[in-house]
Amino acid sequence: MKVTMDPALRDEIKAALVAAIGDRKVLWKPSDLLPYAADNSRMRPDEVSKHLPDIAVLPESTSDVQAVVEVAAEYKIPLIPKGGGSNRTGMLIPIHGGIVIDTIRMNKVLEVNIPNLYVTVQPGITLKELEEHLAGYGLALNQEQGSFKVATVGGSISTAGFSRKYQKYGIISDRIMSLEVVLADGRVLRTGPKVLYTSTGYRLHQLFVGAEGTLGIITEATLRVEPIPESAEVLMAFYDDIWTAYKAALRMTESGVMFVGADLSEPADPEACGAPPGKRAALCISFEGTKGEVEADVGYVKGLVRGSGGFLAGKDDAMLFYDEFTKLWCGDRALLGAEDETTAYVPTERVREFYDTLWDKIMPKYGMVPVPGNKYGIDVGRYSMSYCRFSIPERERGWEDYRMALAEVAGLAVALGGSISSCTGVGLKNKDELVLEFSDVAMETMWKIKNEFDPDDIMNPGKKLPKRKGGRLANGIGPAERKM
Structure with a gap:
């Protein structure tokens, strides 16, 4: 309370x-x-x-x-x-x-450095605002994250946000060169020089990636940017089912061909998306680069699709699907009601086992059903994510069942050698399950880091980490002892 x-x-x-x-x-x-x-x-x-x-x-x-x-x-x-x-x-x-x-109100662009390809901003600027500003210089951050229209740079860093352009440009943690952070005692920390890499000192900025504001407050970020590419294209292929499509996607990844991002799903109405009868799964792949590079990569992947039993959608259908998915990914999801999502990371060879257990055993037990078109959402490549969206039953025990389902899904992801969340952080939602994913030594190390940065536990208390024994940090104070 x-x-x-x-x-x-x-x-x-x-x-x-x-x-x-x-x-x-x-x-x-x-x-x-x-x-x-x-x-x-x-x-x-x-x-x-x-x-x-x-x-x-x-x-x-x-x-x-x-x-x-x-x-x-x-x-x-x-x-x-x-x-x-x-x-x-x-x-x-x-x-x-x-x-x-x-x-x-901390939404200013402080510096755009074209020769060294970086931008320095305050934390309150949204990713969309920043991309629009950078476009005027012929540059891009390439961090197209969920809630792109409203997600801020500071929020993205604090939750270790995931970008659908992950394969070519990485995620937000790959973009960070330096941070300015106000610590719990009011001192201002500059984590290092504005360089992309260094072999001196500790990489302090990484401590604040995914920290959810529990170690300090980010007030400035210097991020790597790229020139806007000359050419871009989208391919969409349809397959009989999600696992046939998944095998084809893995073949593409293992081939070494460069793509920007690739997403697998089973659309609610595949034929409306351009699929022929009987094809239920869609593989949507984006490409960016020089004109010659994109043409070569697209041509190569088209050959892979044909050789794996896929059906290539028309260009207009592919772009329409991609644009609609972008609209959903970049903001509309936040408008939905009694629903939630999983964003687990699961090793490639265990992904099917994860989904089979999720939908055949865990979710039915608690009355959770998939949102149409969102039973599967698999990003493949160097940053993979196993996503789904489900409805929470509106009944007396609906909330309790929902919480129990979350705990079981977290346990499943960890048991398969993965991680509870590949983006969004844990907040209150999954903090108690962190002990499943990390060893006692790892948890003790995290608590010590928290205690060193925030001994009085004033930085977003009660989030990210489960309670330590005694409900307090070592040498710290519990919430009941605050001057309230």
Whole structure:
């Protein structure tokens, strides 16, 4: 249950924040705080809007964030950094009240360096805004992630976001050159020089990838960019079933041919997508590069498709499917209701076993059914993901069954040698299952890192890691001991 802050103390903290950053950057009225009560995660009906922050702030600079953190550190109250708000794991829910740091106004492009191919930005700029800005310089970040329209750079880094352009351009962690981070005591950390690689020092910026704001607040990021390619093309092939398509996709990956990304699915209406009768599975592949490079790669993959029993869709059908998928991938998913998703990483040779167990045993036991067209979502290549989307039953035990299903799916992914989540982070959703994936030594190391960076546990407390023995960090304090 949310810890209620003493009204007199709240007024004292509010006054300190107003003095530090100005009253137009500080929110405290209940109507202003209500939007910060939840993110895009699934919640029990009686939990919706239950956890209000005590205050929200809208910083515009690193110095603003630093001033807010110094106030929070003095009073030992929680800080919850917020980006676009599209997270689906409960990472942004202020379960202990405290101060939400909304980075929406920290959306400036600070530097575009064309010779060295990097851009430096504040964390609140969205991926879409950044791509549009870079296009004016003939450059691209190439991080087309879920909720692309609203996901921010800071949020993407903090959740180790996955890009559908993974095969050629990597994911967000591959793009990071340097970060600026405000630590829990108010000091500002620059993780290193603005270089893509170095053999000096520790790679400190990687500590903040997927950290969900539990180690510090990112206030600046320098990211690798690329020239916009000369040519782009999309191929779509239809197969009898998902596993025939999967074998063909693996042949493509093993051949060494370069593609941007490749996604496997079983569309709800394959024939409407251009499939001939009897073909249920779709393999959609994108290519980018020089004109000659793309022509050669596309020609090679067409030969692989024909040789593996696939049917090549027409160019118009392929582009329509790709555009519709992009629309869904880049934002519309966030509009859906009593549904959730899995984003496990499973080793290639165990992917079929994962889905067979998921849909034949686990999901039926708890009444979960696939959303049409979303029973399978397999990204193949060097960054693979085994995705699905399912409906949560609206019944008395629906929530409890949903939580039990999540735990079993997490256990399945780990038992098959994989990871619980390949993007989105864990937040509240899967933090208790981390002990399945990591050894006691690994968990102890993570707790020690958390304790070193945040000994008073004010940085997004209760997220990412399960409770340590005694419910506290070593040398730290538990939520009940805060000045509330």
